[in-house]
Amino acid sequence: MKIVIGEGSCGIAAGAGKVHSAIESALRGTQGVDLGLTGCIGMCFLEPIVELRDGETLVRRLVRVSEKDAEVIAAAAVSGDLSMLDRLCIQPEDEEFLDKQTRIALRHCGIIDPTGIDEYIACGGYEALKKALLNMTQDQVIEVIKTSGLSGRGGAGFPTWFKWNATRQSPGKKYLICNADEGDPGAFMDRALIESDPHNLIEGMLIAAYAIGSSEAFVYVRAEYPLAIVRLEEAISQAKSRGLLGENILGTDFSCDITIKAGAGAFVCGEETALIESLEGKRGMPRLKPPFPAQKGYKNMPTNINNVETFANVPWIILNGGEAFAAMGNQKSKGTKVFALTGKIKRGGLVEVPMGKTLRDVIFEIGGGMIGKSAFKAVQLGGPSGGCIPADLIDTVIDYSAISATGAIMGSGGMVVLDETTCMVGVARFFLEFTTNESCGKCVHCRIGTKRMKEILERIVKGEGKEGDIELLEELCLAIKDGSLCGLGQSAPNPVLTTIKYFRNEYEEHIRSKHCPAKQCRNLLRYVIDPEVCTGCTACARHCPTSCISGRLKQPHSIDSDKCIRCGMCVSRCKFGAISAE
Amino acid sequence: MSTSGSSDLSLLDGVMSEYSQAPENLITILQKAQDIYGYLPVDVIYYIAQRTGVKPAKIMGVATFYSQFRLEPVGKYLILLCNGTACHVNGSEEIERLIGEKLFIQNGDTTADGLFSLRKVSCLGCCSLSPVMMINDEAYGSLTPEKVIDILDELARNARQEEGL
Numbered sequence: 245m246k247i248v249i250g251e252g253s254c255g256i257a258a259g260a261g262k263v264h265s266a267i268e269s270a271l272r273g274t275q276g277v278d279l280g281l282t283g284c285i286g287m288c289f290l291e292p293i294v295e296l297r298d299g300e301t302l303v304r305r306l307v308r309v310s311e312k313d314a315e316v317i318a319a320a321a322v323s324g325d326l327s328m329l330d331r332l333c334i335q336p337e338d339e340e341f342l343d344k345q346t347r348i349a350l351r352h353c354g355i356i357d358p359t360g361i362d363e364y365i366a367c368g369g370y371e372a373l374k375k376a377l378l379n380m381t382q383d384q385v386i387e388v389i390k391t392s393g394l395s396g397r398g399g400a401g402f403p404t405w406f407k408w409n410a411t412r413q414s415p416g417k418k419y420l421i422c423n424a425d426e427g428d429p430g431a432f433m434d435r436a437l438i439e440s441d442p443h444n445l446i447e448g449m450l451i452a453a454y455a456i457g458s459s460e461a462f463v464y465v466r467a468e469y470p471l472a473i474v475r476l477e478e479a480i481s482q483a484k485s486r487g488l489l490g491e492n493i494l495g496t497d498f499s500c501d502i503t504i505k506a507g508a509g510a511f512v513c514g515e516e517t518a519l520i521e522s523l524e525g526k527r528g529m530p531r532l533k534p535p536f537p538a539q540k541g542y543k544n545m546p547t548n549i550n551n552v553e554t555f556a557n558v559p560w561i562i563l564n565g566g567e568a569f570a571a572m573g574n575q576k577s578k579g580t581k582v583f584a585l586t587g588k589i590k591r592g593g594l595v596e597v598p599m600g601k602t603l604r605d606v607i608f609e610i611g612g613g614m615i616g617k618s619a620f621k622a623v624q625l626g627g628p629s630g631g632c633i634p635a636d637l638i639d640t641v642i643d644y645s646a647i648s649a650t651g652a653i654m655g656s657g658g659m660v661v662l663d664e665t666t667c668m669v670g671v672a673r674f675f676l677e678f679t680t681n682e683s684c685g686k687c688v689h690c691r692i693g694t695k696r697m698k699e700i701l702e703r704i705v706k707g708e709g710k711e712g713d714i715e716l717l718e719e720l721c722l723a724i725k726d727g728s729l730c731g732l733g734q735s736a737p738n739p740v741l742t743t744i745k746y747f748r749n750e751y752e753e754h755i756r757s758k759h760c761p762a763k764q765c766r767n768l769l770r771y772v773i774d775p776e777v778c779t780g781c782t783a784c785a786r787h788c789p790t791s792c793i794s795g796r797l798k799q800p801h802s803i804d805s806d807k808c809i810r811c812g813m814c815v816s817r818c819k820f821g822a823i824s825a826e
Numbered sequence: 827m828s829t830s831g832s833s834d835l836s837l838l839d840g841v842m843s844e845y846s847q848a849p850e851n852l853i854t855i856l857q858k859a860q861d862i863y864g865y866l867p868v869d870v871i872y873y874i875a876q877r878t879g880v881k882p883a884k885i886m887g888v889a890t891f892y893s894q895f896r897l898e899p900v901g902k903y904l905i906l907l908c909n910g911t912a913c914h915v916n917g918s919e920e921i922e923r924l925i926g927e928k929l930f931i932q933n934g935d936t937t938a939d940g941l942f943s944l945r946k947v948s949c950l951g952c953c954s955l956s957p958v959m960m961i962n963d964e965a966y967g968s969l970t971p972e973k974v975i976d977i978l979d980e981l982a983r984n985a986r987q988e989e990g991l
Contacts, residue, residue, distance in 0.1 A: 257952040257965035288954030429910035432951035467894050468950065508853050508892035511948065525852035527891040586912035586953035593954060624911060660911040674914050678948065816971070
């Protein structure tokens with residue numbers, strides 16, 4: 245019997261590390277039970293997760309485990325009497341979360357031990373590299389990727405083979421870069437892929453390096469992902485020690501080294517030319533294209549940049565053939581896509597589905613629908629560059645063109661579910677605050693335009709919006725899109741454009757009626773006490789910082805709205821639920 | 827701006843001999859320097875300029891461009907408050923307001939006693955635990971106002987005890 249603990253970053257944040265130590269000490273002095281770890285299983289809503297395995301077979305999956313459960317888990321594993329674990333076992337309907345997915349990029353995540361190389365090799369790891377290096381020419385590798393229809397998973401969806409081929413055809417020393425600067429708030433697919441299966445990324449990168457003829461590769465990782473950096477460093481040194489990385493890989497003429505570069509916190513560095521600038525030690529400001537990186541990239545030499553998830557698909561494609569990958573998905577987009585499903589969702593986590601599924605499939609079939617009683621309102625795709633897709637477009641198919649047609653973008657895979665308690669003007673303001681901070685400042689329209697938009701949105705949520713604000717926002721959106729050099733500026737207006745397109749009435753209600761339908765904008769709230777429910781306990785009045793609540797003991801109280809600063813203290817103090825916001 | 831200061835520059839020797847040759851290593855050098863000093867003191871920036879041949883103004887440009895770099899020392903406890911989308915829809919603004927009111931600091935500030943610094947970060951990637959904050963590498967999830975007050979009180983108590991010892 246083996247006890248395996250899911251130790252990705254979010255598992256550890258939920259307490260998996262402490263559970264690990266507790267089980268380790270509970271097992272001390274016993275025999276016959278091994279303790280190990282794996283990466284992110286993807287069921288973030290059930291973390292920390294502990295699995296009992298017999299060989300390859302999963303015997304029990306225990307969820308929301310705490311340190312207190314360590315003794316009983318150890319005892320059950322040692323004695324073989326698993327009935328004592330029943331209360332910790334995963335519910336059958338939660339298993340659907342994994343059962344309804346098709347995992348290609350995530351195929352090893354939560355299964356193998358990411359801190360060693362052996363389990364990766366045991367499940368067919370580095371076979372694709374062998375096949376490519378020993379039996380395929382560079383052109384054949386590119387041809388297979390072309391057949392597969394694999395396109396850039398970082399968001400833009402550009403055909404991968406085309407970039408590879410363009411770099412290969414350009415003269416001079418070639419560089420390969422993996423973009424792991426996953427800056428979208430609400431997205432953590434790439435982090436999970438690196439933390440849970442680092443060798444898969446290395447293998448994918450090596451195959452790409454071989455195809456384009458590069459001997460020097462970089463992984464540009466966000467500095468906020470320390471665990472991913474550690475696991476990747478370990479994996480690189482393990483691969484080197486096995487002759488899978490470095491000089492004369494697998495005894496062939498092909499040599500390639502991979503260096504990790506930690507980013508320093510700049511969202512714009514997810515843009516490929518800004519990333520190259522940053523890699524060169526400069527401020528991460530985008531370059532004018534053309535020339536494209538495939539012609540002049542890092543150190544002005546031909547450079548190919550792909551995202552983590554793109555590389556993660558490559559070994560599977562080489563092993564199983566381009567046709568097998570292209571068989572998944574629909575006419576326009578091939579293969580699968582990984583999403584980080586979060587927000588007001590019942591079952592949040594990592595989801596990989598074939599292209600062509602609908603948003604409804606992901607949110608309701610896999611994610612189990614909404615977490616609270618509030619109804620589904622919209623889903624935010626693509627982070628600050630994307631947009632909000634409303635409830636009546638829930639049957640939108642997941643492919644690059646169908647998502648773009650809504651005004652959102654596929655993006656790198658952040659999928660944040662919003663319910664009726666989310667103010668859409670507030671969401672737009674939130675993203676504009678983000679892009680204003682992250683604009684590199686090179687283009688005037690992006691630097692100043694986003695700031696002006698943020699100011700207008702702030703005014704609206706404060707109840708100071710005026711007629712013409714919506715039209716002004718729309719005008720600014722178009723100007724920023726036209727006047728910006730890179731994807732950050734060109735897509736920064738998307739959250740505003742989509743919320744105006746689908747939730748214009750909410751903007752109008754804020755501006756004309758000074759009312760927030762989601763009851764989120766503090767300045768627009770009015771607190772009232774229901775005299776039927778109020779018992780006159782005086783708790784609210786005693787805690788009100790401005791003493792705006794009056795009333796006698798055991799008599800219904802009332803709030804003077806003019807004096808109220810809308811701090812919400814009374815609501816949290818009322819034990820009877822008598823106070824509500826209007 | 828004074829170019830001389832009180833930082834022990836010899837601590838950088840190892841970093842310099844490994845990285846100072848190539849200009850593309852500038853960000854790595856700054857990261858290592860910040861690990862050593864806790865922030866980037868001005869005299870360290872001038873020293874790096876002297877050793878790498880990159881102009882001090884260029885280095886300041888890089889140091890101010892990236893959010894990771896700090897030009898001021900931070901408090902004993904660095905609170906990284908996640909401001910990702912999932913945290914936002916689950917109430918991170920309320921948490922920020924509460925921390926601000928309790929510690930009398932805003933984003934980017936350090937308390938007068940040097941105990942706490944507050945920094946809003948774009949996403950810590952623990953979205954299922956939102957709202958989340960991270961204090962000195964430990965993540966605290968599913969925050970409520972009560973929980974935040976308890977955590978801050980306990981850290982302040984710990985710090986006082988340590989000083990007492």
